[in-house]
Amino acid sequence: QVQLVQSGAELRKPGASVKVSCRPSGYTFTGYYLHWVRQAPGQGLEWLGRINPRTGGTHLPPKFRGRVAMTGDTSNSVVYMELTRLTYDDTAVYFCARLGDNSNNHLDFWGQGTLVTVSS
Amino acid sequence: QSVLTQPPSVSGAPGQRVIISCSGDTSNIGDNSVNWYQQLPGTAPKLLIFGDSQRPSGVPDRISGSKSGTSASLAISGLQSEDEADFYCGAWDDNLNGLIFGGGTKLTVL
Numbered sequence: 619q620v621q622l623v624q625s626g627a628e629l630r631k632p633g634a635s636v637k638v639s640c641r642p643s644g645y646t647f648t649g650y651y652l653h654w655v656r657q658a659p660g661q662g663l664e665w666l667g668r669i670n671p672r673t674g675g676t677h678l679p680p681k682f683r684g685r686v687a688m689t690g691d692t693s694n695s696v697v698y699m700e701l702t703r704l705t706y707d708d709t710a711v712y713f714c715a716r717l718g719d720n721s722n723n724h725l726d727f728w729g730q731g732t733l734v735t736v737s738s
Numbered sequence: 739q740s741v742l743t744q745p746p747s748v749s750g751a752p753g754q755r756v757i758i759s760c761s762g763d764t765s766n767i768g769d770n771s772v773n774w775y776q777q778l779p780g781t782a783p784k785l786l787i788f789g790d791s792q793r794p795s796g797v798p799d800r801i802s803g804s805k806s807g808t809s810a811s812l813a814i815s816g817l818q819s820e821d822e823a824d825f826y827c828g829a830w831d832d833n834l835n836g837l838i839f840g841g842g843t844k845l846t847v848l
Contacts, residue, residue, distance in 0.1 A: 653837065663775075663783065663826055665837040679836045713782055723830040723837060724773040724788035731782050
């Protein structure tokens with residue numbers, strides 16, 4: 619069965635960086651795009667971008683370009699999302715999710731989420 | 739402020755039917771598929787409807803989706819207490835060239 623397992627909760631100070639991992643299983647790693655979505659406490663969903671695990675190519679919204687990096691390791695079937703220059707507003711649960719297909723742009727399987735807390 | 743507009747909350751009694759709306763424009767809902775996600779408290783979102791009206795395996799047929807023009811709707815009939823959750827619509831936006839979500843709707847089963 620398809621599963622996406624993420625790394626554990628992180629606590630960082632403002633200005634620091636954080637790197638979250640997402641390890642899919644149950645399907646061909648290079649066969650599906652992976653997206654990252656975050657959710658601040660009590661708020662809605664915000665898209666951070668996507669990565670093609672086969673090529674390493676990424677697509678990020680302008681808001682996060684220069685501050686978010688997404689990478690993939692095909693040898694170990696894991697993707698990473700790194701967020702730099704953290705501020706208090708980056709406190710959120712970060713999810714990775716598999717793109718079901720490009721025609722509908724739906725996210726069919728999600729990781730359990732990783733809480734990133736930014737606090738001094 | 740979300741690009742897709744949803745009501746903050748809806749409610750209904752057990753057994754009743756509720757509808758959650760999602761309003762957008764021609765660059766998103768009008769030109770691309772709408773997907774719906776259910777998020778139970780403290781858990782990750784779960785895909786409920788994709789491609790405007792298709793149900794993934796395991797989603798009961800009392801849950802349905804539809805779209806007309808630049809608006810979409812999620813209908814849940816035969817309400818059950820376990821349906822209490824937050825619901826989000828999502829779609830690709832051609833102008834923003836990215837994935838967007840509605841602000842979410844909290845469903846309360848009375």
